[in-house]
Amino acid sequence: MRSSNPVFSRRGFSRDNGYAGFNAQPQAGGPAVATQGNPYAPGNPQAGQQAPTNPYAANPYGQQDLQGAPPHAPVTTRMTMDDVVMRTATTLGVLVVTAALAWALLPVDDANISKSYGIAIGAGLVAMVLGFVQAFKRKASPPLILAYAALEGVFLGVVSSVVDNRIASGAAMQAVLGTMAVFLAVLVAYKAGWIRVNRRFYGFVMAAALGFVLLMAVNLLFSVFGGGDGLGFRSGGLGIMFGIIGVLLGACFLALDFKQVEDGIAYGAPREEAWLAAFGLTMTLVWIYLEFLRLIAILQGND
Numbered sequence: 001m002r003s004s005n006p007v008f009s010r011r012g013f014s015r016d017n018g019y020a021g022f023n024a025q026p027q028a029g030g031p032a033v034a035t036q037g038n039p040y041a042p043g044n045p046q047a048g049q050q051a052p053t054n055p056y057a058a059n060p061y062g063q064q065d066l067q068g069a070p071p072h073a074p075v076t077t078r079m080t081m082d083d084v085v086m087r088t089a090t091t092l093g094v095l096v097v098t099a100a101l102a103w104a105l106l107p108v109d110d111a112n113i114s115k116s117y118g119i120a121i122g123a124g125l126v127a128m129v130l131g132f133v134q135a136f137k138r139k140a141s142p143p144l145i146l147a148y149a150a151l152e153g154v155f156l157g158v159v160s161s162v163v164d165n166r167i168a169s170g171a172a173m174q175a176v177l178g179t180m181a182v183f184l185a186v187l188v189a190y191k192a193g194w195i196r197v198n199r200r201f202y203g204f205v206m207a208a209a210l211g212f213v214l215l216m217a218v219n220l221l222f223s224v225f226g227g228g229d230g231l232g233f234r235s236g237g238l239g240i241m242f243g244i245i246g247v248l249l250g251a252c253f254l255a256l257d258f259k260q261v262e263d264g265i266a267y268g269a270p271r272e273e274a275w276l277a278a279f280g281l282t283m284t285l286v287w288i289y290l291e292f293l294r295l296i297a298i299l300q301g302n303d
Helices: 006-011 063-067 083-103 115-134 142-166 172-192 198-225 236-266 271-302
Strands: none
Touching: 006 063, 083 142, 083 236, 083 271, 115 142, 142 172, 142 236, 142 271, 172 236, 172 271, 198 236
């Protein structure tokens, strides 16, 4: 199974890249630790699913070092939760700093809004290109990921300033708090086992996400060629409904990302993969923040 995030689905912990994924095939001689805590392991209540095993069974730098690996195999080469937390904090820190600078240095008054918005759109497009480049690279590139975060921050800073100063006062802080609340809620639900990430969950989320993106693309085309808000998916009652759906999809993406990180740590993914985890989580959090910002702008704009 591939992750919701394009970075994970291309290079993350999926079977075709040599890392643990939901559809990893059993391998003879895999260590027993590979099935611990695994919902697809033999004897688990979720019987019927194929049981993944450790793709690092033949790798002296993977989990096998717990079972007699050569003495030169350092444990520190494996990804840990601390690595993921530190890389994610670094990536988000760069994004927040550049967003604050863009907010302060790119005014959105009547005289400057066109210039500031143009810079923001340009930064957003370059960030999107960098994101695709990283998603299709064979290895994580920290400078590329940090450049993506910096440019994405410029885009978010200007867009947030426009919404906060011209449409809905206080919207940016409300969107930040909403994003944090969703992250913590999904994390708690995932760790408590209330959210079970399996094939059915993955298939439902990806089908819903595909339909959502296609509808938004159609709405964008109608708005570009027909003017206004296109089919009305981003304003009024429909806009509110699609904003809520967007936030819920972002929450589902977070659950999928948490599962990928958990699998990567359990199966001994290389330490540099923590940058991919940070990249994927940052992309998901940006999605949720933008959906919250759009939803708040609609709700307050209708007052």
